[in-house]
Amino acid sequence: LPPCLCEPHPTSQHVTTHPVVTSRAEHNHDDDNKEASGTNNKQRTMEAGEAIAENQDFALRFEDLTVDDDLPLLDRIVRYCRSGIALQRLVHVKMLAETAEVVGTKDTLSTLIPLLGPLVTDPESVIRQHLAAQLLPLSIVAMATNVGHRKPHKVADMQANPSIRKEYDPRGYSVVTNDVVAFLTALITDADVDVRRSASESLAGLALHIRRDDIGHAILPIPLRLANSNHNQDGLIEELKITAANLLAELGGAGEKGAITTNLIRESILPTVLSLCQDSGLRVRRAAAQALPRVLGGTTLEDAKTKIVPAFVKLSKDDVYRVRKSTGECLVDMSRSLMILAGKEQNESKLEAVNQLRREALLPIAENLLSDSNKFVRHGMMQFLGPFLASFYPYVDSALHHILPADSESDGSNHSGIVAQFFPHASSMVSRLNSSAAATTSSPTPTIALNADSDKEPTSEEKLRQILPLFVTTNRASFVSLEAVVAHRRKHAPDPRDIEAIKASLLGHFVGLARVSTGDNNTDAEMRVYCAYSYPAVVLLLGPENWEGELKDCFITLLNPNYGSDKDKEAAVPPLPVKRCLASSLHTVAHILGPEIAAADIMPIFLGHFLKDTDESVRLNMIRNFPTLLSLLTDTFRSQYLLKWCETLKGDEILGATKRSATNPFVLNWRQRDYVSRSLPELVGMVDPIFVYTHLWPLVKLLLSDSISVVRDDAIWAIPIVLRSFCGTKTTNGSGGGKLDPKWTASASKEVTTWLKDKLLGSTSGRNGRANFNERQLFLRICGTVALAVRFGEGSVKPNDMVTDLTDKFQTMLSSKKQQEQSSQQQQSGFAPYHHLSPAEVKHLKQILNADLLPHALEFKDDRVSNVRLTLMKVLHIIPDDMHSAALTEVLQCLEEEHETWETFQGMPDAIASTPAAPIVPTKPVDVKKLNVDGEPVGSPVNVAKDQKAKSKTKKNTSNHGRRKKNG
Numbered sequence: 001l002p003p004c005l006c007e008p009h010p011t012s013q014h015v016t017t018h019p020v021v022t023s024r025a026e027h028n029h030d031d032d033n034k035e036a037s038g039t040n041n042k043q044r045t046m047e048a049g050e051a052i053a054e055n056q057d058f059a060l061r062f063e064d065l066t067v068d069d070d071l072p073l074l075d076r077i078v079r080y081c082r083s084g085i086a087l088q089r090l091v092h093v094k095m096l097a098e099t100a101e102v103v104g105t106k107d108t109l110s111t112l113i114p115l116l117g118p119l120v121t122d123p124e125s126v127i128r129q130h131l132a133a134q135l136l137p138l139s140i141v142a143m144a145t146n147v148g149h150r151k152p153h154k155v156a157d158m159q160a161n162p163s164i165r166k167e168y169d170p171r172g173y174s175v176v177t178n179d180v181v182a183f184l185t186a187l188i189t190d191a192d193v194d195v196r197r198s199a200s201e202s203l204a205g206l207a208l209h210i211r212r213d214d215i216g217h218a219i220l221p222i223p224l225r226l227a228n229s230n231h232n233q234d235g236l237i238e239e240l241k242i243t244a245a246n247l248l249a250e251l252g253g254a255g256e257k258g259a260i261t262t263n264l265i266r267e268s269i270l271p272t273v274l275s276l277c278q279d280s281g282l283r284v285r286r287a288a289a290q291a292l293p294r295v296l297g298g299t300t301l302e303d304a305k306t307k308i309v310p311a312f313v314k315l316s317k318d319d320v321y322r323v324r325k326s327t328g329e330c331l332v333d334m335s336r337s338l339m340i341l342a343g344k345e346q347n348e349s350k351l352e353a354v355n356q357l358r359r360e361a362l363l364p365i366a367e368n369l370l371s372d373s374n375k376f377v378r379h380g381m382m383q384f385l386g387p388f389l390a391s392f393y394p395y396v397d398s399a400l401h402h403i404l405p406a407d408s409e410s411d412g413s414n415h416s417g418i419v420a421q422f423f424p425h426a427s428s429m430v431s432r433l434n435s436s437a438a439a440t441t442s443s444p445t446p447t448i449a450l451n452a453d454s455d456k457e458p459t460s461e462e463k464l465r466q467i468l469p470l471f472v473t474t475n476r477a478s479f480v481s482l483e484a485v486v487a488h489r490r491k492h493a494p495d496p497r498d499i500e501a502i503k504a505s506l507l508g509h510f511v512g513l514a515r516v517s518t519g520d521n522n523t524d525a526e527m528r529v530y531c532a533y534s535y536p537a538v539v540l541l542l543g544p545e546n547w548e549g550e551l552k553d554c555f556i557t558l559l560n561p562n563y564g565s566d567k568d569k570e571a572a573v574p575p576l577p578v579k580r581c582l583a584s585s586l587h588t589v590a591h592i593l594g595p596e597i598a599a600a601d602i603m604p605i606f607l608g609h610f611l612k613d614t615d616e617s618v619r620l621n622m623i624r625n626f627p628t629l630l631s632l633l634t635d636t637f638r639s640q641y642l643l644k645w646c647e648t649l650k651g652d653e654i655l656g657a658t659k660r661s662a663t664n665p666f667v668l669n670w671r672q673r674d675y676v677s678r679s680l681p682e683l684v685g686m687v688d689p690i691f692v693y694t695h696l697w698p699l700v701k702l703l704l705s706d707s708i709s710v711v712r713d714d715a716i717w718a719i720p721i722v723l724r725s726f727c728g729t730k731t732t733n734g735s736g737g738g739k740l741d742p743k744w745t746a747s748a749s750k751e752v753t754t755w756l757k758d759k760l761l762g763s764t765s766g767r768n769g770r771a772n773f774n775e776r777q778l779f780l781r782i783c784g785t786v787a788l789a790v791r792f793g794e795g796s797v798k799p800n801d802m803v804t805d806l807t808d809k810f811q812t813m814l815s816s817k818k819q820q821e822q823s824s825q826q827q828q829s830g831f832a833p834y835h836h837l838s839p840a841e842v843k844h845l846k847q848i849l850n851a852d853l854l855p856h857a858l859e860f861k862d863d864r865v866s867n868v869r870l871t872l873m874k875v876l877h878i879i880p881d882d883m884h885s886a887a888l889t890e891v892l893q894c895l896e897e898e899h900e901t902w903e904t905f906q907g908m909p910d911a912i913a914s915t916p917a918a919p920i921v922p923t924k925p926v927d928v929k930k931l932n933v934d935g936e937p938v939g940s941p942v943n944v945a946k947d948q949k950a951k952s953k954t955k956k957n958t959s960n961h962g963r964r965k966k967n968g
Contacts, residue, residue: 255298
């Protein structure tokens with residue numbers, strides 16, 4: 001920690017003098033303040049030293065450094081927010097918002113709001129910065145009575161969705177719009193740039209939560225006053241104007257969704273931003289250039305044509321290169337805002353006028369910046385060229401915007417990342433660059449546990465859905481998302497005039513990024529990465545009809561920098577980040593181009609460049625995205641490429657090898673093998689049973705025998721899909737082929753169950769011909785996966801997951817009736833694991849479960865390891881009700897009674913728990929680390945005798961060996 005945070009404050013009252021500007025810069029171009037910051041840091045240090053020197057008698061005691069955790073929450077916050085030690089104040093200032101959510105509106109107004117005054121003038125800038133970030137959630141609790149702990153809404157939900165209806169408390173609303181706004185006014189003029197930025201974001205956020213009629217007189221006067229100020233307060237006049245521009249941009253951006261009225265933006269915000277565009281300070285003009293796109297979305301077409309776009313064009317020709325560079329970075333946002341404006345216009349002629357304005361004004365700006373005399377301007381425009389081209393795709397105001405998920409998945413799947421790959425202009429880029437969220441949340445914040453939902457007991461259906469791992473559905477969700485993008489492109493293609501204008505002016509510049517030569521190898525590699533990252537978005541914009549020619553050459557050049565040059569025959573290695581970008585987006589490009597182009601051009605590249613790549617990230621992306629890539633192909637090509645994939649993975653260089661080394665770098669690590677396991681349920685459903693039996697079932701056996709438990713645990717989810725494919729109703733899933741020989745299907749199913757019993761329970765397992773407890777548990781989990789497949793397949797449990805939601809939205813918004821019927825048939829045909837089963841498939845799985853798996857599972861009712869018995873109990877709960885025999889019911893009842901007994905026993909008081917009655921079984925699950933491979937507790941009398949006998953035998957053999965060696 002910085003020493004100043006650990007030193008006590010010289011007096012019990014806070015010093016009211018502020019430190020001057022710190023060394024952190026205002027925006028992403030932040031090297032303008034370094035010299036001034038160094039001087040001001042010295043000044044701040046001298047002031048702190050003089051203040052401490054005046055109070056040499058102040059002695060720091062141990063009690064002053066400790067925090068009394070026994071205090072009630074509210075009393076603790078009150079005491080330590082007034083502490084003379086800065087660190088204690090910082091920790092508890094960061095707890096203000098969570099405390100307000102716990103205590104509610106009344107205590108927030110009576111106790112927490114009075115604490116804010118001294119903290120606003122705290123001598124430590126980091127405390128003022130975090131205080132500014134806390135004021136927004138604190139204000140929401142103070143003025144809304146339906147927000148907080150055990151209330152209808154949480155603060156986080158209200159911040160994420162400001163349109164949620166609020167029940168205002170009259171006194172709290174008055175306190176927020178007067179007192180809290182006054183605190184933010186003081187913080188927004190602070191000498192520290194991070195404090196100003198954090199206060200600006202809180203003030204802009206507060207504008208979304210108060211009444212629209214109050215924004216004009218409560219919030220808006222603050223940035224207007226800063227922008228028009230001519231008084232150079234401590235040399236900060238330029239800094240305050242920049243803060244005003246950023247705040248006006250945030251307020252103007254709220255007008256895109258109607259949170260602020262158009263009249264307020266046109267009459268107050270827009271004229272002020274336009275005046276800042278003509279300011280003498282280059283940094284002010286740069287901030288105004290970043291504000292123009294945000295303001296545009298809340299204005300009218302007339303304002304855009306006559307005021308905003310001309311001002312932006314003028315800034316793009318500014319004498320200072322930094323201002324010109326900033327306009328290049330803002331082109332994406334300007335195009336996005338014009339698209340939002342076009343979406344508001346219901347008149348076709350006005351809609352065309354907006355598109356024409358975008359073509360005629362923004363494309364020439366990009367061309368000029370790409371040929372600018374300053375290399376930093378050129379390179380900056382190259383960086384944003386791909387997203388700028390992608391912004392011409394009609395996404396922001398389309399149905400697709402409401403279909404695709406916006407958040408990433410916890411398992412690392414990339415179906416939600418499709419938004420980032422295809423639509424980098426989905427949200428404002430400048431606002432992301434200027435956000436202070438990272439700065440205000442960089443240090444850990446103490447959290448207060450809220451158990452509002454802990455009383456809710458999940459239903460039986462919810463419990464079954466929670467058992468199904470997320471990765472089972474994410475591959476399918478990726479396919480549905482891509483299908484939605486392709487359908488939208490087919491139904492709502494971009495304007496042909498936009499396409500022609502881009503091909504004529506900017507496509508050559510974008511393709512040139514693949515072979516750019518600036519004289520600096522690092523810069524060249526960086527530009528190729530920008531090109532590779534934006535490549536899927538550009539392909540989506542131009543479509544498969546423009547694949548042949550420049551787009552295809554660009555793709556091949558990114559893989560082989562020598563392509564098309566004198567050294568064409570010598571394949572060059574592309575930069576590693578380029579290869580990783582292309583590997584992660586190969587399946588998305590293939591889906592946009594369609595099955596024919598994918599089979600002819602993309603799949604050979606997959607085999608030649610990516611399948612056996614030595615880079616771990618490239619291989620991981622290839623394995624993870626392979627099911628989605630394969631689902632695009634026809635049955636013939638699908639079997640062909642899946643066969644090569646299986647042969648490659650099972651080869652001696654990859655899964656067939658036992659150890660990875662420098663001479664054999666192709667061996668998959670455990671994480672890559674785990675993703676192979678995760679992809680199997682989807683792959684098994686794509687090919688016919690003969691292929692599954694010949695090529696995929698051996699792969700499943702390899703993964704079930706893996707040395708890493710997580711690989712084995714994920715591989716078991718392919719077993720029900722393999723058994724399902726051996727049902728014998730069709731040769732392929734959904735292809736309508738002829739029936740298989742019933743003898744063959746029975747034999748194939750029998751082979752699977754026999755191998756599972758031999759491997760996990762038979763003589764090939766463990767030591768001394770016995771399965772260890774891990775293998776017994778794995779066998780029980782396999783029984784559970786088969787039972788769960790039956791429950792989902794027969795419709796007793798509705799999936800209710802992301803796949804269902806995406807499919808429903810996709811079919812409703814984008815598909816015709818014919819396409820909906822085809823999609824419904826395809827969903828029931830086997831492409832969605834653990835969703836739909838035919839009656840014959842349900843009967844087949846039930847028969848296997850009842851005849852081959854359950855009898856062996858029930859034998860573990862008296863297993864010596866309690867974890868095995870606990871797993872058995874959980875599995876029996878999943879078994880369908882119509883399969884509950886008398887023996888199964890009896891075993892389940894016994895296990896439940898045992899479980900209840902020891903749950904109750906563990907919860908008894910010590911006096912009762914120490915009664916002499918000795919338990920027959922352990923009181924809690926046995927720690928795996930304390931068991932040997934036979935599942936027997938280490939240190940038991942039986943095992944001690946075994947160990948002593950083994951040691952005696954070893955000692956005897958050793959002495960005999962020594963005697964023979966001596967005699968020899």
